[in-house]
Amino acid sequence: MSKTDKNQLKNIVNSKLIATVNVGVNPTAMAITSDSAKLYVANGNNYGIAGSDTVTLIDLTTMMPVLTISSGTFNQPYTITLSKDETKAYVTNSNASTVSIIDTATNKVTGIIDGFNGPSGMVITPDGTKAYVNNYGASTAIPSGSGNTVSVVDLISExxxxxxxxxxxxQAAAPSAIAISPKGDFVYTANYTNGEPWQGTLSKISTATNVVVDTIGGTPFLGGTPFLFGMFALKIDASGKFAYLTNFGSNNFAPYGTTVCVVDLEQNTQSALIEVGIQPSGFDITPDGLYGFVSNYNTLYSSGAPDYTGLTAGQGTVNIIDLSTNLLVPITINVGLSPGCIKMSPDGKYAIVSNYTGNTVSIISLYGE
Known part of the structure; x- marks a missing residue:
């Protein structure tokens, strides 16, 4: 390890929680503008409270919420993805068949794209003309967790x-997470499959042909299943060589997972399995590519029954992984209750975590800045 590397490691240990921001009910995924000034938070409202399907807009210069976006088109908004020119924000409605379109100049919903089934994530090609949306399932015919498709969207015609x-x-794939390679030549989905340990897979789709060209994983490859709620739990590094998947655990939270799986996408092999906290969920990489941050959901059903009224949240935490060694950095950061998605600000100053049962967002300052 060079002197520079040692100094960088010393700095990352100084990362700390600096702010907690109230948002809506059950915040899930987030999107940050390229200038690191604005944060959009999708509030999933899994409890079905009337009027609580919303998106919160936070000003990151003040770390305060400035607007709550409401729309009759929202139905358990789950992820939010900015267009390449950032004039639009696409919100997947996980309990419906639609993606809502927000005009970021007015922050109002201007339309929808219909025909999905429990859309749970969205990625956009580098040229900004096409999107890929994973369908986890939501309809009567194809219920949640029974989806088996990815929709290709023409963003010009919407x-x-x-x-x-x-x-x-x-057995349906149940694609719970989606990511696109840096060059845009492949789209990957992390597939929850049947919610049992060792059954998770990674599908590889060629964007040139829109055909699945490989399926990576399965028994005993991934060492557990990807995060049930976590379309944001699949991350590909800037080189396009490695994918990181959080192994949340089984469909009813028992047994739970405790690992992050590293997949070598060139060799289609598992290159590491990293022990972290209970129910690792979100994952993101610092803009300098040196560290991976993983949020540990640490929330179990008190009764063992699979309904959200019985959730009992322990202390939510964030672990940091040195990506050069795949070893944990000796620091654990306490955040809010049931931390799910984690996003890095493009300027490299912050890691931001959505706390699902806490109804808050935690902001972590990186490198002691």
């Missing part, structure tokens, strides 16, 4: 132009 089937078998 219409679905193709459906890609992920699995040819009777």
């Amino acid at each position: 219409k679905i132009i193709q459906e890609i089937t992920l699995s040819e078998y009777t």
Whole structure:
């Protein structure tokens, strides 16, 4: 390790929680503008409280919420993705068949794209013309966790132009997370499959042909299943060589997972399995590419029954991984209750965590800045 590397490691240990911001009910995924000034938070409202399907806009210069965006088109808003020119924000409605479109100049919903089934994530090609949306399932015919497709969207016409089937078998893939390679040549989905340990897979889709060209994983490859709620739990590094998946655990939270799986995308092999906290959920990489931050959800059903009324949250934490060694940095940061998504600000100053049952966002200052 060079002197520079040692100094950088010393600095990352100084990362600390500096702010907690109130948002809406059950915040899930987030999007940050390229100037690191604005943060959009999708409030999933899994409890179904009337009027609580919203998006919160936070001013990161003041670390204060400035607007709550409401729309009759929202139905358990789950992820939020900015267009390449940042004039639009696309909100996936995980309990519906739609993606809502926010005009970021007015912060009002101006339309929808329809025809999905429990859309749970969205990625956009580098040229900004196409999007890929994973369908986790939400309808009566295809309930939650039974989805098996990715929709291809023409963003110019704002219409679905193709459906890609992920699995040819009777067991649905249940794509819970989606990511695109830096060059835009491949899209990957992390598939929850049947919610049992060792069954998770990673589908690889060619964007040139819109065909699944490989399925990576399965018994005993991934060492557990990807995060049930976490379309934001699949991250590809800037080189496009490695993918990081958080192994949250089974469908009813028992057994729970405790690892992050590192996949070598060139060799289609697992290169590391890193022990972290209970129910690792969100994952993101610092803009300098040196560290991975993982949020540990640490929330179990008090009764063992799979309904959200029985959730009992322990202390939510964030672990830091040195990506050069895949070893944990000796620091654990306490955040809010049930931390899910984690996003890095593009300027490299902050790691931001959404706290699902805490209804807050935690802001972590990086490198002691």
